[in-house]
Amino acid sequence: MALDESFLQQACAIFGERLTDAAAVRQAHGLSEAYHAPHPPDLVVFPESVVEAQQLVQLCARFKVPMIPFGAGTSLEGNASAPHGGVCVDMTRMNQVIEINADDMDCRVQPGISRKTLNTQLKDSGLFFPIDPGADASIGGMASTRASGTMAVRYGTMRENVIGLEVVMPNGTLIRTSRRARKSSAGYDLTKLMVGSEGTLGLITEVTLRLYPLPEAVSAATCPFTCLSDAVRCVIEIMQMGLSVARIEFLDAVMIRGVNQYAGMSHAEAPTLFLEFHGTEQGVQEQAQRAQEIALGHGGEKFQWATRPEDRSRLWSARDNTLYAGLGLRPGAKAMITDVCVPISQLAECLIETQKDIVSSQLIVPIVGHVGDGNFHLLILVDPENADEVSRARHLHDTMVERALRLQGTCTGEHGIGTGKIDFLEQELGQAVDVMRCVKAAIDPDNIMNPGKIFRKETAGA
Template sequence: MGLRISAAALADRLSDLIGPRASVARGVLDQHGQSESYYPTLPPDIVVFPETTQEVVQIVRLCAEAGAAVVPFGAGTSLEGNAASVTGGVCFDFARMNKVLSVHDSDMDAVVQPGITRKQFNAELRGTGLFFPIDPGADASIGGMASTRASGTMAVRYGTMKDNVLALEVVLADGRVIRTARRARKSAAGYDLTRLFVGSEGTLGLITELTLKLHPVPQATSAATCGFDNLHDAVDTAIALIQSAVPAARIELLDDVMMRGINAYSKLGYQEAPTLFLEFHGSEAAVIEQAQTAETIAVEHGGRGFAWAKAAEDRSRLWHARDNTLYAGLGLRPGARAVITDVCVPISRLAECLTETRRDADEHGFMAPIVGHVGDGNFHMLILIDPANEGEIAGAKALQARMVARAIAMDGTCTGEHGVGLGKIDYLQDELGDAVAVMRSVKAALDPHGLMNPGKIFAGGARP
């Protein structure tokens, strides 16, 4: 569906509604057409900054009347072009909807607006004895994390966004507002609409409110690093930790290439070898026991240089380095951009998938550091390319395609946490077959005119 009125006329109507919070400034448009990915800038025609659900409703209705695409935007940290405006339209920047609406300490849940980032949210929770554990590395917005079904470093213990979202308020394509559930911890009342919208990448509606599970701040925390001669031994250690019922909060793996990157970027002195980053939560006694068990298991699998970080500042330095792996990786090739891709496989196949992918990248001459949430079988590769070199881009895409095919052949998935966006559309059919047609039916039922974040998840909708 094309615009029924000009973009300028729509901008005027939006300005009448929300004043200067509707922008057509070139710098603002370009900023909202970019992300951390290598994709070219795909800006919207208009950017709006709503402050309430009612404003979102009014703007969505104007977009529906005008036939304009509706594209949600959080913190701009997505990695698969999830918030790119491939057909122009109106970008909804939720930065002004960033409040904690309520915290229910005794129920261990909170209600928040979508624009609040995970770090802002946890800062607001300080003093309650509770925290929100989902940590994708970047300081992403909570709404964006729900939209892409994010997970991150603590998923092995606390689960992913789908496990920690109790309910949503969503504005549909026709301007209706629905609540997907109440605050109860479980329900058998009809379809699970909450999980339908978690991971839908804004293609079914705009999330305007989230009810989230919270968790007690652990009494004690300890972290450690341990190097290995090869990726296989590091993954085998992670598997053994899980099979031994050690309740690790984080089990992260950085390969030797990524370790070289973080040493340079964060001014650290780690050995440049495949390295596990571990963290344990619990009582003082439990953390000590977990740490001792982990060290024993690591040594049995060839681990060396086991180093504990017990002080808060040491743990902060360790995880700050881990959270900045994107920039550390990019620093290995100044001026490069990264084709950032992830897959997830059953953990028993992880070592095989990782080592074959590492070998593939090396044989084809790519500098491609790897970082993985190995506790749940998920890993990421940053394929560093010259964005002006079409041959390198094509080679990187071919490397990604082989990585995905390898994961799917192992009964894994083309994306563990980045979402489909623009980058994984070609692989969805291979992974899910006829289920994709069912997804299209759901999309058609809720968004019959195809206005909600077009061009994502499914093929079609690219800007001419």
């Protein structure tokens, strides 16, 4: 879109050299890590304060210019691309820890800080922020996409761990969605409304996060299974026993092959669980032993476990390298990464049927899953120049998502809708999407906050 001259002048007056329309910067901000077509913004600005962020929103509101909040650029569904042009608001210069409240086990941070930087800064407090989506995402971005990852089975997702937000609303007012108390029943839960709204309802300028004590002891385990159903059944029993598992990850045989190649390891090429327990020395030993007994009951005879840090990281290193290990299975290919989440009782069926489709697709598609939550990812390895492959990949993707929906699941467990899953959201929630549209239209009547994401403006029938 052509931006108004007067708008540009005023934006320059706020941001000076922290405003750019350089092609390389715009390109970098239109892409993220998604496989979707890039849509660069017209401008990129880098606010350094809440005041600047608010001034920008007020200016954009006056000229009805779209804004796209941007963090680390690690989103996967086109969540931060700019299909309607406008201003990309790169929040990475607002990356400070504002306060750490050790007694309350919480902290206030600016949205541009990355989760790893935050954890580095938390070290002396004896606390940590557990949500780990893999990438070193920004906290603001993680809040916006309702991210989760490996630790969600124990510590919850961003949904459970954002205590409150400061947000510039589309009309330019600055609000706090809640106080710092651990719980509240004071009015609508605007915090949770904002978490997962992918920047479509406002610009997050501060995040209050729940923190946890660093575990006194950690034990880790891996176990291969003869078949996928046995592995899933084992997970279900571990959960039903109430074992306080901190992570419970699944790698299919293809992914294990990739890991073996990538890291020179020799895991059995079989569906494999990776587990981690957090607790006291005595507690984590007991938990691992119980998990072993359960695994044995499902044919998991090669259960290995470790408590010493070096042994644990050896055991888990396979899990920690899945992206590059996956890509290594087909050098030069790109990965279409996608996720679904189903009730765990439906997980084995969902995975087995998906594996059959993978065979039919003749593509290499490793699977990795946060199976304690019923969540798994496909890394569909394709040559993006090969239209036939891309079409087979697309078909595989769509079939899997539709299957997850049939099995009472969701089209995305943790990546968000972005542009990539817009059509599936309607399938998933039907008329509830109209309620979302109604909320969006009320809060952002000019549709200037990250337009074109989550849902189309009009209903399918309209």
